[in-house]
């Protein structure tokens with residue numbers, strides 16, 4: 001399927017809509033998920049226009065995974081979760097809702113269940129304090 005330039009992450013990458021940014025380099029961007037499954041839920045996207053892991057270049061994937069690890073380490077240091085869930089969906093049948101490849105970094109704590117995937121939107125102002133902690137741990 002052709003890449004859809006009007007998807008919400010393409011708009012974030014072009015600066016057309018805001019995000020609570022965690023990290024950016026030449027090839028990747030990491031920002032807070034506005035429908036977090038847990039406190040500190042971060043998304044990592046490549047700047048390359050690719051819908052899913054099947055269409056992303058090997059170079060784009062390598063860059064994205066390096067950022068996933070970098071941000072996961074910062075989440076671990078900043079929030080000290082019991083564990084960190086890292087996941088990625090490909091195509092709607094697998095649960096993907098935004099057609100620009102992204103990894104989810106979701107800190108987990110024993111006994112605290114996840115909020116549902118992509119359901120409840122929170123204010124950017126609520127995400128900012130935890131984002132600041134993660135940024136300062138990069």
Ligand code: DGP
Pocket residue numbers: 008019020031032033034035036043088089095096097098099117118
């Ligand atoms: P997926 O099902 O893997 O495609 O999940 C997309 C995620 O993106 C979901 O957890 C909710 C989040 N999301 C959707 N729209 C926006 C948005 O406009 N900004 C941010 N920061 N996250 C979004």
